[in-house]
Amino acid sequence: MVEILKCLKKRSRRPAREIAKETGMSLATVCQRLISLAVARDVVMWRMTRFEGGKAIDAWSSFT
Numbered sequence: 001m002v003e004i005l006k007c008l009k010k011r012s013r014r015p016a017r018e019i020a021k022e023t024g025m026s027l028a029t030v031c032q033r034l035i036s037l038a039v040a041r042d043v044v045m046w047r048m049t050r051f052e053g054g055k056a057i058d059a060w061s062s063f064t
Contacts, residue, residue: 001033008043012063015050019062034062 003023008014020030037043045062 001037004030004033004037005042008063013061014063015048016060016062031060034060038062 003025004019007019007022016030016034017027019025019034020027023030025033034043034045038045043062045060048059048061050057050059
């Protein structure tokens with residue numbers, strides 16, 4: 001979880017997919033750890049929809 005917090009401190013608002021790419025963790029692992037951090041109130045998470053090339057992509061985003 002330390003890697004995720006370090007990643008979020010570099011740039012606070014990050015989609016889980018970007019955190020996974022930067023840390024080398026799987027997206028599922030990042031999501032599970034973000035949920036644990038959110039329960040502990042170390043991060044805030046929300047669901048968002050991004051559009052890339054006209055395609056809607058649902059994702060989790062978070063910040064510290």
